[in-house]
Amino acid sequence: MQHFPALVVILPLCGAALSLALTKIHIHLGRNVIFLSLAASFCMSIMQLRNVVLNGPMEYRFGGYALPYSIEFRIDAVGGVVVSMVALMGLITAFYCISGEVRTDKIKVGGAYSVVALFVAGMLGTASSADAFNMYVFLEITALAAYCLIALGGNRGMIAAFRYLLVGTIAATFYLMGVGILYAVTGTLNLQDMSVIIHQGGKDEAVLVALCLLIAGLGVKSALFPFHGWQPSAHTHEERGSAALIAGVMVKIPVFMLFRYIYFVFGMDYKYMKQVLIILGVFVGIGMMYGSIRAMGQTNMKKLLAYSSITQTSYFMLGIVIGAPVALAGSLLHFIGDAFIKGGLFYCAGAIKYKFGTININNFGMIYKKMPVTATLIVSGALSMIGIPPTVGFFSKWYIAIGAIQTGKYIFLVLLIISSLLNAVYFFKLIEKVFMENDKEMEDIRPVKKGELPWSMLIPMTICIAVIFLLGFFNVPLINIVLPLFEGVGL
Amino acid sequence: MMNIFAIELRPLYAILVPFIAAGLVYVLGEHINRNAREAITIVAAILMIIIVYSMLPHVLAGEEIKIRLFSIVRGISFSIGVDPAGMLFACVASTLWLPTSIYSIGYMRGNNEKNQTGYYAAFAVCLTATMGICFATNLVTFFMFFEILTVATYPLVTHHRDDEGKKSGRKYLAYTLISGQIFFAGMVVVYVVSGSLDFVPGGYITEKMLPEPWALLVFFMLVGAGIVKAGVMPLHSWLPAAMVAPTPVSALLHAVAVVKAGAFCTLRVVLYIFGPTLAKSCHGANILAGMAVATILISSLIAMNKDNLKERLAFSTIGQLSYIILGICILTPLSTAGALYHIVAHAFMKITLFMVAGAIYVTTHKKNISEMLGIGKRMPVTMGAFACTSFALAGFPVFAGFVSKANIIMGAISQGKIFFAATLVASALLAIVYLMPVVSISFRKNNIHPEFAEKGEAAPAMLIPLIFTALIAIILGIAPNAGLHLFDLALMAGNSIFQPLM
Numbered sequence: 001m002q003h004f005p006a007l008v009v010i011l012p013l014c015g016a017a018l019s020l021a022l023t024k025i026h027i028h029l030g031r032n033v034i035f036l037s038l039a040a041s042f043c044m045s046i047m048q049l050r051n052v053v054l055n056g057p058m059e060y061r062f063g064g065y066a067l068p069y070s071i072e073f074r075i076d077a078v079g080g081v082v083v084s085m086v087a088l089m090g091l092i093t094a095f096y097c098i099s100g101e102v103r104t105d106k107i108k109v110g111g112a113y114s115v116v117a118l119f120v121a122g123m124l125g126t127a128s129s130a131d132a133f134n135m136y137v138f139l140e141i142t143a144l145a146a147y148c149l150i151a152l153g154g155n156r157g158m159i160a161a162f163r164y165l166l167v168g169t170i171a172a173t174f175y176l177m178g179v180g181i182l183y184a185v186t187g188t189l190n191l192q193d194m195s196v197i198i199h200q201g202g203k204d205e206a207v208l209v210a211l212c213l214l215i216a217g218l219g220v221k222s223a224l225f226p227f228h229g230w231q232p233s234a235h236t237h238e239e240r241g242s243a244a245l246i247a248g249v250m251v252k253i254p255v256f257m258l259f260r261y262i263y264f265v266f267g268m269d270y271k272y273m274k275q276v277l278i279i280l281g282v283f284v285g286i287g288m289m290y291g292s293i294r295a296m297g298q299t300n301m302k303k304l305l306a307y308s309s310i311t312q313t314s315y316f317m318l319g320i321v322i323g324a325p326v327a328l329a330g331s332l333l334h335f336i337g338d339a340f341i342k343g344g345l346f347y348c349a350g351a352i353k354y355k356f357g358t359i360n361i362n363n364f365g366m367i368y369k370k371m372p373v374t375a376t377l378i379v380s381g382a383l384s385m386i387g388i389p390p391t392v393g394f395f396s397k398w399y400i401a402i403g404a405i406q407t408g409k410y411i412f413l414v415l416l417i418i419s420s421l422l423n424a425v426y427f428f429k430l431i432e433k434v435f436m437e438n439d440k441e442m443e444d445i446r447p448v449k450k451g452e453l454p455w456s457m458l459i460p461m462t463i464c465i466a467v468i469f470l471l472g473f474f475n476v477p478l479i480n481i482v483l484p485l486f487e488g489v490g491l
Numbered sequence: 492m493m494n495i496f497a498i499e500l501r502p503l504y505a506i507l508v509p510f511i512a513a514g515l516v517y518v519l520g521e522h523i524n525r526n527a528r529e530a531i532t533i534v535a536a537i538l539m540i541i542i543v544y545s546m547l548p549h550v551l552a553g554e555e556i557k558i559r560l561f562s563i564v565r566g567i568s569f570s571i572g573v574d575p576a577g578m579l580f581a582c583v584a585s586t587l588w589l590p591t592s593i594y595s596i597g598y599m600r601g602n603n604e605k606n607q608t609g610y611y612a613a614f615a616v617c618l619t620a621t622m623g624i625c626f627a628t629n630l631v632t633f634f635m636f637f638e639i640l641t642v643a644t645y646p647l648v649t650h651h652r653d654d655e656g657k658k659s660g661r662k663y664l665a666y667t668l669i670s671g672q673i674f675f676a677g678m679v680v681v682y683v684v685s686g687s688l689d690f691v692p693g694g695y696i697t698e699k700m701l702p703e704p705w706a707l708l709v710f711f712m713l714v715g716a717g718i719v720k721a722g723v724m725p726l727h728s729w730l731p732a733a734m735v736a737p738t739p740v741s742a743l744l745h746a747v748a749v750v751k752a753g754a755f756c757t758l759r760v761v762l763y764i765f766g767p768t769l770a771k772s773c774h775g776a777n778i779l780a781g782m783a784v785a786t787i788l789i790s791s792l793i794a795m796n797k798d799n800l801k802e803r804l805a806f807s808t809i810g811q812l813s814y815i816i817l818g819i820c821i822l823t824p825l826s827t828a829g830a831l832y833h834i835v836a837h838a839f840m841k842i843t844l845f846m847v848a849g850a851i852y853v854t855t856h857k858k859n860i861s862e863m864l865g866i867g868k869r870m871p872v873t874m875g876a877f878a879c880t881s882f883a884l885a886g887f888p889v890f891a892g893f894v895s896k897a898n899i900i901m902g903a904i905s906q907g908k909i910f911f912a913a914t915l916v917a918s919a920l921l922a923i924v925y926l927m928p929v930v931s932i933s934f935r936k937n938n939i940h941p942e943f944a945e946k947g948e949a950a951p952a953m954l955i956p957l958i959f960t961a962l963i964a965i966i967l968g969i970a971p972n973a974g975l976h977l978f979d980l981a982l983m984a985g986n987s988i989f990q991p992l993m
Contacts (some may be wrong), residue, residue, distance in 0.1 A: 475564065476564065483565070
């Protein structure tokens with residue numbers, strides 16, 4: 001059990017390394033090894049979460065060196081929840097990718113799966129690390145895999161990937177510079193250690209520069225308004241199978257890192273934290289409106305969802321900006337829920353593209369008859385985004401709203417409401433297209449023998465539907481797990 | 492191990508039965524014979540009636556039925572239970588689902604409507620939500636079902652999937668979602684200041700928790716969702732637009748379930764959250780009563796000018812629902828009982844009128860009153876039912892509408908609010924003015940539309956339900972307590988709210 005934090009990350013990493021070689025033996029061997037490693041990683045992440053909840057945070061020091069010299073993985077309740085979410089999304093997305101295989105080319109099959117596994121391993125590592133530089137390494141592993149996955153989406157994907165590459169590299173540099181300054185000031189890379197030294201005070205201005213660099217770097221990576229420029233085109237043109245992972249999970253990880261820096265490293269008593277939060281609050285407020293308004297005009301479903309992602313990223317940041325423990329917990333609930341909502345909606349876009357070769361929402365007439373499961377997922381995802389109970393979206397808003405009132409930041413409650421209603425505008429537009437538009441008689445480019453889609457696509461989509469509702473009905477256990485941790489750090 | 496027939500679990504069953512029916516209809520609908528599909532609805536409706544009625548003796552005996560299922564958000568449980576007010580509404584909704592279902596079969600088949608599977612499924616989900624609204628014992632549970640009702644009604648409003656339907660659907664969503672989200676914000680405020688969202692007869696918020704201007708703001712944030720659904724002016728315009736839906740939808744949802752859910756929401760907020768004392772001292776009740784009075788008068792005047800029968804009935808609904816709102820806002824036990832009883836009385840009357848409108852449309856394809864010259868000759872029973880319920884709606888003694896109105900008026904007079912009493916009397920006269928022309932046109936002897944010379948009633952599947960509801964409207968007027976003791980329930984609810992104040 002004590003090795004689980006490392007194994008969760010290392011298994012998919014090994015899978016990624018082996019996949020190409022094993023594909024030489026049999027076209028599906030590499031793929032199956034990756035499935036196995038992801039499944040094992042998911043099971044372990046759940047057991048690890050259970051252990052964390054029962055016995056407190058788990059610490060894993062590579063090589064057994066003493067702190068602060070060793071590289072450390074630290075899983076607390078929040079990290080455990082996030083790691084489990086990433087592992088589950090990684091597993092079902094890898095499964096979903098089966099439908100996108102190029103069956104003629106062994107190298108392509110093995111290579112694509114190893115990139116997916118690498119991607120998941122990178123995100124798991126980022127979420128587990130307790131070391132500023134180690135986080136950077138895993139963040140870059142994630143980003144490199146993401147460049148590949150976006151570039152796999154065809155010609156326009158390549159352009160989008162190049163754009164993201166340029167922006168992403170600059171962002172990573174910002175992050176690294178921030179870490180560099182922190183290292184120069186504190187002399188450590190271990191986050192807990194760093195936190196202790198920062199709390200001793202002194203050099204507040206240098207630390208402030210570092211914090212700004214971190215916000216800029218991680219803001220770009222997570223497509224936080226106003227750093228979102230790369231995101232819509234990347235999300236629109238990325239490879240169909242892994243889109244859910246990129247849009248649903250990848251952009252969340254930097255937000256999670258930012259959250260850790262703000263609350264666990266710098267802390268609320270840091271001299272300039274109030275001002276920083278006010279500026280972030282302005283970004284969040286505008287971002288929530290901007291994403292929704294831009295999404296209204298889109299006819300490409302993926303682009304619509306990409307703009308909607310900007311809004312959702314702002315929701316997580318909203319919890320951070322409000323700062324009340326309840327709001328942070330609500331933010332985390334939204335963080336987990338949205339991975340499945342947004343991931344699920346991208347599954348839908350992928351499924352429609354797979355079957356009819358188009359994702360222009362004006363062609364979606366009668367989709368609900370042709371693809372009932374897809375339509376169900378679209379509706380549940382859309383309702384959850386708007387925040388209609390009993391989907392998870394309602395409950396996360398509930399906690400965030402309570403936090404906003406407790407801390408007297410009523411403006412965010414108003415913004416939350418307006419933004420939900422703006423979400424309703426374009427998501428009901430989507431629902432209207434799916435259910436009420438005239439049949440465009442699109443040609444089924446892949447006549448499946450039976451049913452609407454292959455099983456490999458239906459199962460991940462069904463899991464998403466289930467999670468959207470189950471996480472809504474049974475949100476209290478999750479909140480109870482994470483709230484004690486937040487109560488120590490929140491306002 | 493809890494007995495599965497335990498009384499505490501029965502409200503849960505009442506909520507689940509239509510939900511399971513909806514699931515079955517939706518999944519199986521396209522694969523089974525349409526008779527089987529409709530049989531599912533009918534069986535579910537009968538089951539629901541049995542479950543709801545079986546709780547009635549316990550409620551009348553004053554037992555407290557409440558169960559906390561699990562924690563829905565931190566600090567608040569998903570809890571359902573039965574109190575007299577909820578029981579009353581549940582009795583009405585469940586009783587009317589059966590005739591409406593039978594009527595739906597006749598109407599949908601007679602009209603060759605498309606997408607009937609989705610129609611029956613959405614209808615059943617609406618009933619689930621309505622039962623949930625009746626039996627919810629705290630505001631979060633209530634809001635969950637309230638929003639489900641909002642969403643589930645949308646496919647019914649847009650049933651025809653044409654431009655008009657889409658437009659009405661958008662309008663409907665704009666009104667209900669905006670008010671719903673504001674309700675959500677108000678609910679969060681109430682939770683933060685009071686730490687509880689359980690319904691308590693007589694309310695639990697004090698002036699200390701919400702000082703003067705804020706109390707009024709939060710009052711309207713919460714009541715707003717209710718009065719939008721109840722169609723109080725100036726927030727009513729979605730209701731006439733939603734009349735593009737098939738007539739059974741207008742009959743059960745836009746005369747009973749959805750709009751009364753709005754009135755019920757107002758009742759819960761005003762009397763179970765705020766309580767009469769605060770509602771009065773923050774002036775919320777007075778302002779709301781003023782809006783209700785204006786609505787009653789203006790809607791009656793508009794109704795006179797509408798030639799389309801369904802639209803005329805829609806405006807009549809708007810006016811009648813404001814009676815309930817007014818009854819609640821007068822804040823006396825009698826007027827509250829009258830308001831609750833008006834939920835019953837108006838439900839049976841208005842559903843009959845809508846069913847008649849639908850029967851006329853399916854049988855003769857006439858929508859406008861001016862084209863119905865002498866239709867009474869062709870459909871004497873149908874139009875007879877229409878005439879009876881028109882008198883009832885206007886509040887003639889011996890009919891159901893009289894009982895509720897008399898109680899509201901007595902409550903108003905006991906508070907010295909003669910103006911409200913006068914409004915109610917005036918509006919009764921206005922109701923005669925806008926409904927009697929329909930009756931007189933249809934029974935005209937000298938100038939009969941040639942189509943109506945031959946006798947030809949609507950199909951039995953439509954005729955029987957509307958006779959049934961019309962009869963109940965009359966029976967409830969002669970003996971308000973007949974059968975289900977609904978008037979006792981209304982009185983119990985009224986007394987329980989004002990007991991702590993006496």
